[in-house]
Amino acid sequence: MPAFVFPGQGSQRPGMGAPWTDHPSWELVADASDVAGRDLAHLLLEADADELTETRNAQLATFTLSLVILDAVERLGIVPTACAGHSLGEYTALVAAGALSFEDGVAVVSERGDAMQAAADDVPGCMSSIFGLDDEGVDVACRRADGEVWVANYNAPEDLVIAGRESCVASAAALALSFGARKVAPVAVGGAFHTPYMAPARDRLRKALRQTTFREPEVPVVANVDARPHRSAEEWESLLSAQLCSPVRWCQSVLEVAGLGGDDPAEHHDGERLFVELGPGDSLTSLIRRIAPAATALTVPTPEALDSLVEAIAGHTALQTFAAGHHGEHLYVSERVVISPCAGVFEPTGGAIAGDAAPIEVGTLLGHVSGEEVRSPFPGLLMGMLAFPGERVQTGQPVAWLRVG
DSSP: OEEEOOOTOOOOOOTTGGGTTTSSSGHHHHHHOOHHHEEEOHHHHHHOHHHHHHHHHHHHHHHHHHHHHHHHHTTTTOOEEEEEESSSHHHHHHHHTTTTTTTHHHHHHHHHHHHHHHOOOOOHHHHEEESSSHHHHHHHHHHTTTTTEEEEEEETTTTEEEEOOOOHHHHHHHHHHHHHTTEEEEOOSOOOTSSSGHHHHHHHHHHHHSOOOOOOOSSSSEOTTOOOOOGGGGGGHHHHHHTTSSOBBBBHHHHHHOOOOSSSSGGGGOOEEEEEOOOOSHHHHHHHHOOOTEEEEEESSTTHHHHHHHHHHHHHHHHOOOBBTTTEEEEEEEEEEEEEEESSSEEEEEHHTTTTTTEEEETTTTEEEEEEEEOOSOOOOEEESSSTOOOOOOTOEEEEEEEOO
């Protein structure tokens, strides 16, 4: 099964939500607007480039559209084996992995965007991409500039981003070109992110994170700070706080997800991983193809691309996916998911919570959504729940995972 990856700020563009307005998953935009207290449909459909470049707008709009596309993919019964996100996208990855609820995710991303906007307004800065120079060369250029400029993103081999005071970034960029860099280009964001310039935002973010409930992720999430997979709920408050002023190690994260990083050979996959980017644009897809050439990377820009995604997964894993006729449940050879028949709050039965890897029969009650029963149409082993107690689920969202046959 695929790894899901989620883009961050800088991937936004005017009108990016337009292809999804007629899809059932678009209803999440209204839900997110209610939580954030903002008109997110306006940002996704009507805002111009200048409005979207503002940090508080870019982050919330990108996060929301990524969740719409994630919901559309989940309605097909497609679930990830690992998740990762670039900067802001790490929050979306945590929602996808079940570590963060939809409501908490919207709330903390809204506060993060506001805090980073305020920090950028107080201490103006900028970011620039450096192409054609290795990590050490870019790091030396920043040090030689002898000012407030740092490496902010390790995006791909010989593709890094530096950030800091505008004059210092210009000096480091000139030095990088003198060292042999092929190109320097500004990044369309509103501040010097992932540098000490974001320290004023960290106190606000830490307060928001303390008020956020984290759960054990259903699948590992690879963190920006250390490019390592994390499965513990307790780690994420500090990881997300540290991320604000630390460089995004995206290149290293992709190698980890692809199975080319780390020290455990048993976890290696020779880089032949399927990555699916869920969000506006294809910026991460392009990077992944350069970082791990043996991997397959694709994106889902429109609802029409969902069929192509199913075909790609079937071809990549040699598994067949088809609707089983019970509210759209899907089969993956020996695995099936039970999905929610309606939208609402999911409450599993006590037996379902305690029944991991326990046999169940056709008709076993797994829980309720808004008072409507969720029963398994299959016999098999209940391997785990894909929705946690009290989570708001959408129609067609997977809530349980079974192994059959």
